[in-house]
Amino acid sequence: MTTEANTDIIEGADDTTSADTQAEANVTADKANEGADKVAADKAPADKAEADKVDGAKNDADADKPAVLPDNWRELAAGNDESALKILKRYGSLNGVIKSLIEKEALIRSGKIKRDMPDAKDEKAMAEWRKDQGIPDTAEGYKLADDITKRLTDEDKPILSSFTEFAHSKNLAPDAVNAAAEWYVSMQEQAVEQRSAIDKEAREATEDALRDAWSRDEFKGNLTLAKRFIAEAGGIGDEWMEARLPDGRLIGSIPEFVQWASDRGRETYGDVVFASSDSEAKHASRRAEIEKIRDTDFARYEDEGLDREMRAIIEKDLKRAKR
Numbered sequence: 260m261t262t263e264a265n266t267d268i269i270e271g272a273d274d275t276t277s278a279d280t281q282a283e284a285n286v287t288a289d290k291a292n293e294g295a296d297k298v299a300a301d302k303a304p305a306d307k308a309e310a311d312k313v314d315g316a317k318n319d320a321d322a323d324k325p326a327v328l329p330d331n332w333r334e335l336a337a338g339n340d341e342s343a344l345k346i347l348k349r350y351g352s353l354n355g356v357i358k359s360l361i362e363k364e365a366l367i368r369s370g371k372i373k374r375d376m377p378d379a380k381d382e383k384a385m386a387e388w389r390k391d392q393g394i395p396d397t398a399e400g401y402k403l404a405d406d407i408t409k410r411l412t413d414e415d416k417p418i419l420s421s422f423t424e425f426a427h428s429k430n431l432a433p434d435a436v437n438a439a440a441e442w443y444v445s446m447q448e449q450a451v452e453q454r455s456a457i458d459k460e461a462r463e464a465t466e467d468a469l470r471d472a473w474s475r476d477e478f479k480g481n482l483t484l485a486k487r488f489i490a491e492a493g494g495i496g497d498e499w500m501e502a503r504l505p506d507g508r509l510i511g512s513i514p515e516f517v518q519w520a521s522d523r524g525r526e527t528y529g530d531v532v533f534a535s536s537d538s539e540a541k542h543a544s545r546r547a548e549i550e551k552i553r554d555t556d557f558a559r560y561e562d563e564g565l566d567r568e569m570r571a572i573i574e575k576d577l578k579r580a581k582r
Contacts, residue, residue, distance in 0.1 A: 328353060376430065389430065398427035401436050410444045419443070454507070461512035468514040484524030485517050546572045 329335065332353065337344035350356045377384035386396070395401055401423045411419065419440055426436045473481050489499045500511025510516055549569045553560040560566055 392430070393433055394430055395427070395433070398423040401426065401433060403440050404437050407437065407440050407444055410448065412447075415444065415447060457507075458509055458512065461509060465512045465514045465517065469517060472514070472518060481521040481525075482517070484528060485520035488524035488527055489520050 333344060333347040337347055347356065350359065377388050379385060389396070398420075403419070422439070422443070423436060426439070431439075469482070470478055486497070486500070489495055490497045495502075500509065502510045504510065546569070549560075549565045549572070552563075552565055553569065
């Protein structure tokens with residue numbers, strides 16, 4: 260009995276020990292779980308923050324990445340408007356469209372775009388339109404640039420006056436009128452330079468031809484005879500040599516004509532001594548001087564050979580009188 264009792268006591272003790280051990284294990288497990296939960300709880304915010312940081316960086320990267328348009332973005336933007344689609348097809352990208360819109364907006368704001376001319380019969384509307392275009396109210400209102408006006412000749416002024424009348428009737432802007440006037444003046448200057456060069460060459464060729472036809476001593480006298488004859492023929496005047504034929508040639512630069520005029524002058528006035536009024540006056544004065552010496556000092560008249568000079572003067576006078 261004692262042995263059985265002891266056995267029961269031992270077994271009871273073992274059961275008690277086992278229960279205690281189990282209880283202790285359970286407590287340890289609970290503490291372990293609580294620690295793990297606490298660690299997990301403590302770590303969770305950090306993990307979430309890191310995850311949020313990663314997600315934010317990804318979103319930022321996606322934001323920096325340009326949007327990709329579909330290939331049919333023009334069709335989508337134009338809808339059913341064929342005209343709009345045609346315009347959009349002129350651009351290679353949406354950026355090109357935006358840039359063009361900005362440029363056009365700036366152009367509109369600058370005021371450089373001019374509206375169309377109104378009905379010419381509406382005088383009020385025309386006056387406003389001309390003002391917008393910078394066109395003066397009258398043709399006299401056009402102001403040519405100083406570098407143009409200072410180059411105008413007296414012959415140019417009536418021509419340009421007629422042009423500004425025409426320009427105003429056609430509503431030409433002042434810039435266009437100045438440009439046309441500058442072209443005209445430049446062309447006139449070039450024409451004058453070219454004509455001067457041609458005239459100079461023609462005069463030199465005429466002089467060479469006349470010197471070949473006349474002797475050296477006769478050239479000046481014969482030319483003077485030609486000038487006097489033409490100048491007194493029909494009131495033409497001294498400028499006849501500057502007159503021009505329809506082909507542009509100067510009359511005074513035609514050798515055949517000058518030679519003909521010289522021959523007519525000799526027939527009219529006689530010797531070259533009568534070629535000009537000055538030379539004729541000198542001739543008459545010299546004759547009077549010699550005649551005075553002859554009548555007052557005949558010895559001197561003969562000694563100085565004035566008798567021979569007098570005979571030559573009389574011969575020229577007689578020759579002229581016969582013509």
